[in-house]
Amino acid sequence: MxxxxxxxxxxxxxxxxxxxxxTNINTNxxxxxxNVNANANANxxxxxxxxxxxxxxxxxQYMPIANVIRIMRRILPSHAKISDDAKETIQECVSEYIxxxxxxxxxxxxxxxxxxxxxxxxxxxxxxxxxDDYVEPLTVYLNRYREAENDRNNxxxxxxxxxxxxxxxxxxxxxxxxxxxxxxxxxxxxxHPGMFDASAMGGGEYHNGSGxxxxxxxSSGAQNSGLPSFDPYAQFK
Amino acid sequence: MRQAGIYSGxxxxxxxxxHLLPLARIKKIMKKSGDNVNMxxxxxxxxxxxxxxxxxxxxxxxxxxxxxxxxxRTLHKDDVVSAFMATDIFDFLVSLVSDxxxxxxxxxxxxxxxxx
Numbered sequence: 537m538x539x540x541x542x543x544x545x546x547x548x549x550x551x552x553x554x555x556x557x558x559t560n561i562n563t564n565x566x567x568x569x570x571n572v573n574a575n576a577n578a579n580x581x582x583x584x585x586x587x588x589x590x591x592x593x594x595x596x597q598y599m600p601i602a603n604v605i606r607i608m609r610r611i612l613p614s615h616a617k618i619s620d621d622a623k624e625t626i627q628e629c630v631s632e633y634i635x636x637x638x639x640x641x642x643x644x645x646x647x648x649x650x651x652x653x654x655x656x657x658x659x660x661x662x663x664x665x666x667x668d669d670y671v672e673p674l675t676v677y678l679n680r681y682r683e684a685e686n687d688r689n690n691x692x693x694x695x696x697x698x699x700x701x702x703x704x705x706x707x708x709x710x711x712x713x714x715x716x717x718x719x720x721x722x723x724x725x726x727x728h729p730g731m732f733d734a735s736a737m738g739g740g741e742y743h744n745g746s747g748x749x750x751x752x753x754x755s756s757g758a759q760n761s762g763l764p765s766f767d768p769y770a771q772f773k
Numbered sequence: 774m775r776q777a778g779i780y781s782g783x784x785x786x787x788x789x790x791x792h793l794l795p796l797a798r799i800k801k802i803m804k805k806s807g808d809n810v811n812m813x814x815x816x817x818x819x820x821x822x823x824x825x826x827x828x829x830x831x832x833x834x835x836x837x838x839x840x841x842x843x844x845x846r847t848l849h850k851d852d853v854v855s856a857f858m859a860t861d862i863f864d865f866l867v868s869l870v871s872d873x874x875x876x877x878x879x880x881x882x883x884x885x886x887x888x889x
Contacts (some may be wrong), residue, residue, distance in 0.1 A: 596798070596801060597801070597802060597805065598798075598802075599794055599795070599798060599799075599825065600794075600795065600798070603793055603794055603795070604829060606793065607793060607826055607829045607830060607833075608829060608830075608833045610830065611830050611833045611834050611837065612833065612837055612848070615846060616837065616840075616846055616847070616848060617846055617847040617848065618847070618848045619847055619848060619849045619850065621849065621850035622836070622848045622849050622850045622852065622853050624850075625850045625853045625854070625869070626829060626832060626833070626836075626853060628869050629828075629832060629853070629857070629863075629866050629869065630825050630828060630829060631802050632865060632866055632868075632869060633824075633825065633828050633865075633866075634799060634802045634803060634806065634821055634825065635802060635803075635805070635806035635807075636806075636865045637821075637824075638802075638803045638806040638807070638810065639806050639807050641817075642806070642807055642809065642810050645811075646809065651811045651812050652811070652812040652813065652814050653803070653810065653811075653812070653813050653814065653817055654814040654816065654817060655814060655816035655817050655819070655820045657817070658817050658820050658821065658824075659820065662824065665862065665865075666861065666862035667824075667828075667862060670824055670827050670828075673823075673827065674820055674823055674824055674827075677820070677823045678816065678819070678820055681816070681819055682816075
């Protein structure tokens with residue numbers, strides 16, 4: 537299945553012999569592009585009839601073009617212009633990149649008979665497919681995210697070294713200044729992936745169908761209790 | 774007024790701001806990448822959101838170098854194509870070019886037909 541192939545859409549004509557091609561069209565997106573290609577032929581029993589297909593790009597399978605452009609502009613000098621077809625091409629490249637990496641990561645999961653594609657699988661796939669330069673900054677990014685998630689799950693107002701403001705949420709203020717307190721060597725982030733996953737996935741796990749993996753049920757528990765056997769602020773008491 | 778912390782603003786799914794690419798869309802594309810993609814951990818789209826930023830920056834940088842070589846100021850599709858053709862790790866993108874230059878190739882289009 538090729539995610540990026542243009543979808544063929546024919547006008548519906550009940551009197552004609554042309555088969556009706558049906559696709560989903562995302563009409564909410566103001567960026568939807570319409571390319572009319574008058575040369576394509578429809579396969580019909582009546583060989584003389586020609587279709588006039590409209591090829592519509594499905595915006596759902598791409599990153600929003602505004603976001604893509606914003607990232608491009610960070611690199612380009614201010615006087616640079618970007619043609620529309622270049623923007624679309626980069627959009628397509630990003631989706632292809634995600635599919636490419638995910639395919640490899642998923643294959644590894646299947647080989648190891650695991651059901652969930654994890655962040656580690658994604659990072660592994662990137663390394664394997666030649667994107668080594670990305671792996672380190674992404675690992676740093678992921679670790680910072682996990683630290684922040686742990687802070688959110690474990691923090692209590694009375695234990696905060698910095699008193700900012702009170703929030704109504706039960707996990708306390710998250711206006712934590714940079715430079716989290718140094719955790720002791722026993723901090724489980726690196727050493728206990730099982731325990732770690734439960735809280736790291738507090739943000740929710742995406743899954744298909746009715747398969748209820750063990751980790752999905754523990755994620756809600758992790759929200760409330762955090763890491764029951766570990767108190768990262770013990771040193772501040 | 775509630776102020777987002779530096780991490781929560783950055784990492785919360787669905788918010789605009791420092792988090793540049795929508796997680797739900799990433800997840801959708803991941804699911805479509807193969808018929809047998811089952812479950813995706815919550816962190817995987819987050820890694821991808823950053824990875825795609827790096828990827829876009831990388832590709833843009835290389836494309837712009839091609840544009841500059843041609844002494845132009847507008848980045849065109851051809852510059853992007855030249856950039857990824859010249860880079861080994863971007864070989865997987867070659868299929869994008871062959872699709873667009875071959876509009877009669879309908880074999881990869883997924884379609885449903887009605888038989889009246």
